[in-house]
Amino acid sequence: MTSAFKDERKETFLNAEGVDKPLKSPVPDSVLAGARRYRLQRLRDQMEIADVAALLLYDPINIRYAFDSSNMGVWTGHNPIRYALILAGGPAIMFEFKGCEHLNDGLPGIDELRNSIGWMFMCAGDRAEERLAAWADEIVGLVTHHVDKGAKIAVDRIEPDGAFALQKRGLTIVDGGQVTELARAIKNEDEIELMRWTIRVCEAGMARIYEHSTPGVTERELWAHLHFENARSGGEWLETKLLTCGPNTNPWYKECSDRECQTGEMIAFDTDMIGPYGYCADLSRSWTCGYTKMNATQSEIYTAARDQIEHNMALIRDGLSFADFNDKSWQIPDRFVPYRYSLAAHGVGMADEWPVIALHPDFEASMGGHFEAGQVICVESLIGAKGTESVKLETQVLVTETGVERLDSFPWEM
The missing domain is CATH 3.90.230.10 (Creatinase/methionine aminopeptidase superfamily)
Incomplete structure (x- = not known):
């Protein structure tokens, strides 16, 4: 390898002017807007194919795909405290944790913004059972408002107690991985x-x-x-x-x-x-x-x-x-x-x-x-x-x- 080859890579992939500065995206806003519309519709189409009444998302990457909503993706990847619910033939709802609502301003795919309920032990402690019940009641209430009781909903990932609580209230839980993966593919x-x-x-x-x-x-x-x-x-x-x-x-x-x-x-x-x-x-x-x-x-x-x-x-x-x-x-x-x-x-x-x-x-x-x-x-x-x-x-x-x-x-x- 020659130094000229090394310099060519630097000029081509870093900055042609030789100025060390961040790269600024040339992608027009219309492209991002088009991607947002397309992605949400892909999820809705796969929900229809899978015959599910709702899609409950906790994976921050799936939430980003659905709404372009992003909030501490690594942290929320292992702390299940923000989530989204997309209802077949109904609204798409983002549940954001308190104080972060503004992060969703201007995102067109979100029909309704609500505060999330964190029921994991880290944030709920000895009130975890109480918060779990409130969370499950809200999710089930939203689903059954649009479809019959006993509806089938797809969930990408959830703690066991959450799945049990939804099932106890009459919902049928199926793996949402097939819905999200096929949509994103x-x-x-x-x-x-x-x-x-x-x-x-x-x-x-x-x-x-x-x-x-x-x-x-x-x-x-x-x-x-x-x-x-x-x-x-x-x-x-x-x-x-x-x-x-x-x-x-x-x-x-x-x-x-x-x-x-x-x-x-x-x-x-x-x-x-x-x-x-x-x-x-x-x-x-x-x-x-x-x-x-x-x-x-x-x-x-x-x-x-x-x-x-x-x-x-x-x-x-x-x-x-x-x-x-x-x-x-x-x-x-x-x-x-x-x-x-x-x-x-x-x-x-x-x-x-x-x-x-x-x-x-x-x-x-x-x-x-x-x-x-x-x-x-x-x-x-x-x-x-x-x-x-x-x-x-x-x-x-x-x-x-x-x-x-x-x-x-x-x-x-x-």
Whole structure:
């Protein structure tokens, strides 16, 4: 790798003018408005298919998808204190915790705003049972106002006591995961434009990692550059801390540490970045510390990873079944099998999504289904062998009627 190549990445993905500043989205408001309308209607359409009277959402990503309502997504992901209720043929109601109502100002999908009732022990203590009863009475009252008693409602996630309380009051609870995952799986043009911008921000963060991939830098220092670019450009959070170097790359799934990267070692990472507009940029790259030429072993495993990505990406098209994809997919050589990645591909939108397609040695336990135009799919590769480093690569593609369109453009090595 030459310094010119390094400089080209900086100029292309950071800032063409050479000024270090946050990236400002060029996406017009009309695109965001179109995405909001489309997403809520997708949920309503899937509710009709599933024949449910209501959809109760606690997952902050599903709430963001439905209303574009966001409030401390990581914290509320493990503290179930804000929720939404979408009624079939009725209003869409956001339940926000007190003092945060203003965060929902101007969101057109919300027909009614109410204060949430937090009945988890952390906030309710010895009054948890009392608050649980008030919560359940309110939910059941809203549902039965629009449909008959004994209605079937879909719930994405809920604590056991909540499910029991709703059932005790006559509601039938079904898993809302199928409703939300199938709704989120197909993107319209507006969603794709929002995703393109998140990927652009992610690639700026990747360029920053690349720029600082010099001997002596720690894994955590490199990972911080992606956090920095995401945060200052309007992004949300990183789902993982998967950046390692040298021997820490194999086996995979070690998270970044204070280990210093050495000249010539492989640096490998997986972004898992929830960026601007709440969309995920899930990209992986690997390169050598200090921009050195890869040695023979590194070159061999990198070439194999590229072959897997290119081969599998070329297969994907509208209507191709996951079983047919598996049959035709790149077959991982035996020496790499013990260190393989579990997936060949998966859906992505506001986070990792349905479908999840296992790598061929593990496909027997995989799901049925087929690729559809409008899905965004991450095509993955992890290659390593006993005693080697690992190379992690991943690209994000839009499924079309004739094949795929890559949404990321950060260059491969070699």
